[in-house]
Amino acid sequence: MDAVNKVINEDLQKERDKCKFNVAELTAFLDGGDKFTQKRREKENRVFSIQGLRDAVPDEYMSHKERYENAVRKAVIMHQTLGTLEDKTLTEYETARLALRATTSSAIFKENSPLMLHYSMFANVIEGQGDEKQREYWLKKINNMEIIGTYAQTELGHGTFIRGLETTAEYDPKTEEFVLNSPKLTAYKWWPGGLAHTANHCVVMAHTYSQGKSCGIQPFMVQIRDLETNMPMKGVKLGEIGAKLGFNTVNNGFLGFENHRIPRDRMLMKNSQILKDGTFISSPNSKLTYGTMVYIRVSILGTMANTLGRAVTIATRYAAVRRQSQPKPNEPEPQILDYVTQQHKLFIGIASSHAYYISCFWLWTLYHRVTKELAVGNMDNLAELHALACCLKATTSADAAVLVERCRLACGGHGYMLSSNLPQIYANVTAANTYEGENTVMLLQTARALVKAGMQVAQGQKVSPSMAYLADQSKMAKWDSSVDGIVKGFQKVAAGKVAACLASLQRHTNNGQSAEDAWNLTSVQLVAASEAHARVILLSVFKSEMDVQTLTLSGETRTVLFQLVQLYTIYWALEKVGDLLLPTTTTTYSVSICDTAMRCDGWMDETSLFEKSTIQTSARTGIAGLVLSGLVYDSAVYPELVHQSLTSWPLQ
Ligand SMILES: CCCCCCCCCC/C=C\CCCCCCCCCC(=O)SCCNC(=O)CCNC(=O)[C@H](O)C(C)(C)COP(=O)(O)OP(=O)(O)OC[C@H]1O[C@@H](n2cnc3c(N)ncnc32)[C@H](O)[C@@H]1OP(=O)(O)O
Numbered sequence: 001m002d003a004v005n006k007v008i009n010e011d012l013q014k015e016r017d018k019c020k021f022n023v024a025e026l027t028a029f030l031d032g033g034d035k036f037t038q039k040r041r042e043k044e045n046r047v048f049s050i051q052g053l054r055d056a057v058p059d060e061y062m063s064h065k066e067r068y069e070n071a072v073r074k075a076v077i078m079h080q081t082l083g084t085l086e087d088k089t090l091t092e093y094e095t096a097r098l099a100l101r102a103t104t105s106s107a108i109f110k111e112n113s114p115l116m117l118h119y120s121m122f123a124n125v126i127e128g129q130g131d132e133k134q135r136e137y138w139l140k141k142i143n144n145m146e147i148i149g150t151y152a153q154t155e156l157g158h159g160t161f162i163r164g165l166e167t168t169a170e171y172d173p174k175t176e177e178f179v180l181n182s183p184k185l186t187a188y189k190w191w192p193g194g195l196a197h198t199a200n201h202c203v204v205m206a207h208t209y210s211q212g213k214s215c216g217i218q219p220f221m222v223q224i225r226d227l228e229t230n231m232p233m234k235g236v237k238l239g240e241i242g243a244k245l246g247f248n249t250v251n252n253g254f255l256g257f258e259n260h261r262i263p264r265d266r267m268l269m270k271n272s273q274i275l276k277d278g279t280f281i282s283s284p285n286s287k288l289t290y291g292t293m294v295y296i297r298v299s300i301l302g303t304m305a306n307t308l309g310r311a312v313t314i315a316t317r318y319a320a321v322r323r324q325s326q327p328k329p330n331e332p333e334p335q336i337l338d339y340v341t342q343q344h345k346l347f348i349g350i351a352s353s354h355a356y357y358i359s360c361f362w363l364w365t366l367y368h369r370v371t372k373e374l375a376v377g378n379m380d381n382l383a384e385l386h387a388l389a390c391c392l393k394a395t396t397s398a399d400a401a402v403l404v405e406r407c408r409l410a411c412g413g414h415g416y417m418l419s420s421n422l423p424q425i426y427a428n429v430t431a432a433n434t435y436e437g438e439n440t441v442m443l444l445q446t447a448r449a450l451v452k453a454g455m456q457v458a459q460g461q462k463v464s465p466s467m468a469y470l471a472d473q474s475k476m477a478k479w480d481s482s483v484d485g486i487v488k489g490f491q492k493v494a495a496g497k498v499a500a501c502l503a504s505l506q507r508h509t510n511n512g513q514s515a516e517d518a519w520n521l522t523s524v525q526l527v528a529a530s531e532a533h534a535r536v537i538l539l540s541v542f543k544s545e546m547d548v549q550t551l552t553l554s555g556e557t558r559t560v561l562f563q564l565v566q567l568y569t570i571y572w573a574l575e576k577v578g579d580l581l582l583p584t585t586t587t588t589y590s591v592s593i594c595d596t597a598m599r600c601d602g603w604m605d606e607t608s609l610f611e612k613s614t615i616q617t618s619a620r621t622g623i624a625g626l627v628l629s630g631l632v633y634d635s636a637v638y639p640e641l642v643h644q645s646l647t648s649w650p651l652q
């Protein structure tokens, strides 16, 4: 095996030799500095050198039980190994960035670790929701693996709608205990990772009652299994939910309660409290209980960057070594990478992966700033953080799923083989469209904030920084094909869509619909407005962060990074060319398209992207469309990227 690994395919080597920039420099840039690349490699080398972490038989040939047991075995080794490599000198940001960039877990578990929820949500919910005493007590046990936990929120009856959760926690002041119950089957917790056989504790989100009154949804630390026998505790019912598209080693389970009693101090009391006598002290903001979800939504951007990066690395390498067809007689079959259609499939994956990393680091910084503000009672920026995390989680996970599937298809029949790992990677990314807030629902959350901002703008009020562009009433005199120009175009598109939503909501309420029905009738547009806003953020953050962060890099590395920015921007301009050209279409078009429910009234007159003269010209000649599609082919971005990108990926 080792001998085989040492022989590098000639075509692959040839591509690598053409690289025009310093791969180590780009790698360090993504890791956050040389020091961190070194630390990451140390971690990866250590883990990958452990024989016990290699599967003797490929996962797919094992039974469900064998797969799970194999995953538990590896999770234990991983924990022991990584524990010894922990660096206490790193800041929280550095530790998180290192955790994100290291590829160890994804390399060892094709379908993820049964401890995934322990490390992610369980630890974070104690950090974010526990009071000082609770954090001190539980975090030590969590970090030492004295207890293994998960996060139990979703129920069979309700996933999205948290306020609809049916698990109850009723406070009994006589014994100073909470009594947990699952009144019906739909109240059973359903999905938590590791719950089926692995976890012995979990944080349960339950509808809480004290003194006969509802105290809303609160988090509780609950021991669900005996630490010696691993059998369920009295009044606790547990099991596995069954086979899934992916995540089969995550051990997702169900959980029900029958008069299960826990001490009062098991309610996580950082934000809300129930005193001994049953007095309820409400959180300053009920949404603070949802903080862990915001944290994970931010992390998902980074997870998508990593996961898509792996898929596009596999597919680009394959495209370098695969030869197919004979366009020119008497010449060898070309590498499929030389087909422009193949480049079109793959390079946007490389650009997107970088865009997601950069956006994740940016959002992470905002998350930390807001967390610090919350700690001193300042809630001013919570709504903006939530709106950004929702639409960016949804848009990056949706795009990543499309792009990973494209990578799989780009490998022809071999991409259909499980040995390519592309089907498993797809199963992992598509899951992120659903977990941690189903994507449509997340986009509608951001739409709430956009509609509010749109109304504030109409009243001349100030809005949050990420939505400030909604207030810019200026028109673009002509199409500007620079990255900044395209970003501006996207801002106009998003502003137009928000304005159209407002007009539609208004029209429906004027017609006598309730606010809720007007919202539902407008929801297709609301989702589109929210996605457009996410595009504005992704495009503008990728560009502006690169402007600042690459200043110290060499010219060659900057060049290739800016080619990625350019490619990402142009790709999305072409994908959304209809939106960008919408104001250039004639009134007849708008009427025929819009006569059904809404779709763009208010948009043509109020938020035209171009000045009227430009609109007429382009509508008559279609020049705007041509200019847009010309960008890609004229810019020579593609040929440049072909060979450079092959060696740019730091995992090689
Ligand atoms: C340096 C970079 C480092 C990056 C980190 C690296 C770390 C690496 C480690 C890797 C770690 C993790 C990898 C990923 C692992 C993932 C594994 C996870 C597996 C999956 C787990 C789960 O799925 S758990 C269950 C998740 N469930 C959900 O998400 C449910 C979704 N539903 C909801 O959130 C809510 O029900 C709702 C938002 C949809 C609606 O809530 P509600 O009905 O109560 O609210 P309203 O609609 O009425 O709105 C009321 C107002 O509140 C606002 N709101 C809502 N939510 C929030 C929030 N979270 N924060 C702030 N504000 C919120 C809402 O907008 C309304 O506002 P107004 O309009 O102003 O009234």
Ligand SMILES: Cc1cc2nc3c(=O)[nH]c(=O)nc-3n(C[C@H](O)[C@H](O)[C@H](O)COP(=O)(O)OP(=O)(O)OC[C@H]3O[C@@H](n4cnc5c(N)ncnc54)[C@H](O)[C@@H]3O)c2cc1C
Residues within 6 Å of the ligand: 117, 150, 151, 152, 153, 154, 157, 158, 159, 160, 161, 190, 191, 192, 193, 247, 252, 431, 434, 435, 436, 437, 438, 439, 440, 441, 444
């Ligand atoms: C792999 C995986 C791992 C998971 N791990 C965990 C875990 O560890 N812990 C945990 O607690 N949960 C976990 N979950 C559950 C996950 O969080 C939920 O599946 C998710 O929140 C969606 O809820 P749901 O399944 O009830 O879907 P639903 O909310 O029923 O969604 C179904 C459809 O209805 C639509 N819909 C729902 N509400 C609205 C609305 N208001 N407006 C418009 N459309 C709407 C959605 O867009 C979607 O198309 C996991 C899920 C998966 C897939």
